Amino acid sequence: MDNQRSFSRFHLAMDAVVVMNSYLLAWTLRFVWPFAATAVRARSFQQYMGYLLLMVPLYLLLYHAFSLYEPLRMQGRRLVLSNLIKANTLGVLIVISFLYMTDEAYISRFMFGMFYVINIFSSWLYRMLVFYIVRDMRRKGHNQRQVLLVGYSRAAQEYIDRVLDNPQWGIVVRGVLDDDTERGTVYRGIKVLGRIANLMVILPANRLDEIAITLGLKDYYKLEEIVSLCEKSGVHTKFIPDYNNIIPTKPYTEDILGLPVINIRYVPLTNTFNALVKRTMDVTGALAGLVLASPVMLLAAVLIKLTSPGPLIYRQERVGLHNKTFWMYKFRSMEVQPEEEEKKSWTVKDDPRVTWIGRLMRRTSIDELPQLLNILKGDMSLVGPRPERPFFVEKFREEIPRYMVKHQVRPGLTGWAQVNGYRGDTSIRKRIEYDLFYIENWTIGFDIKILILTIFRGFINRNAY
16 A cells, blocks of 8 residues: 555556646647748747646646545556546646637637647656556565465455456465365365464465455355454555346445445436436437438338338337336338237348338338437437337246346437347347446447447448338
8 A cells, every 4th residue: 555655656647747748748749840931939948838837736636636646556558548548638638728718819719739749749758658567566576465364265266356357466366265165175276274263364464465355145144243353453444345136337436424325337428417417418419300301201201111911100108217108200111010919029031020121111210210319309319229119028027037137228219238239139138238238337328339339330221120
């Protein structure tokens, strides 16, 4: 822990140096070389440096807010780069907004653009340099953390798997203590050393950096005694709960006047602000979609009427947000059939019920365009898990674990499963995996990514019959 605090202070100091050097380099490029010929320097060097005094603490605060001082060993390189881009984007937007609010028209925005690029590149470069140096040191046996596991369980095995698969973390698992597993039992080279009571001998005699409590659920009654023993030894102790079968996804903890409460599933769209942002995007996108798609929708309507008798718009009962049913609209792509027959069967390849224009609409997803009206009504969203009929919902809720979780958000016109090829007659289990990933990792950026991918992958699909 002390090493990590020292390392974080080192990063803090280095970031301050990098921000200053990036700013000075951007100023030099703009006003000295090579863009000096086009520059109008209406403010002095000292005035520009005055802004730097404000920017250094601002950027250090932003880097802290975006978790850039967390241990590098536990962060992927792409995550670090992503957080650097986010922090720098927000930082330059704050600075430029401040310039506009103070009516400062003579400070070069181009210079700040160059600073933005240079600072991201420089910060990323030095972090990766540190990452590779430290990784090589750990691979050679230096700067490693010695960890003892207490409790042989699924949590212990999963922890060992992750540590052994990531040697750059510099964690060495010395062994496992457990009361119900035979001494000498080996998992991936890590041995069970003895009973939990051996802690009283091991803690004073060994130089351990950390104790990880990985008890199985049935042994949680021992937790208080083990924590007390570890705390007395002064060794840093952490608890890795064995709840993956109960809570299979990432939970989050909230504090209710000092009482920690674990929420089994993190759903960003339960946040009122997030839900409002998404709803605003839905309404705006649906209105724009109706305007842009109106010629195609008009042509589809004419062709449907000319090629088969029956209604133009077909509505079907689907299950949506909070398990409530709604009527979902589609252009009719089949011959008219009794509702009881239709609702109990999926469309299959070469289905004789589909008309020739219906087959074309299904292949190109044109039949889904009336669902823009469902989005305006609030039954659906632009992006989300695809809604299913009540008959199939009742069937899948018993057969597929966590199937009903998809109804914690509004269903979508398109979704993460669909752009990855899971639509039509494909695996429901895989579809649910993608839906759950979307639900737990939702961001506006993720929605935009799915909408863009829909253009290239979602409209035309070989599994759409």
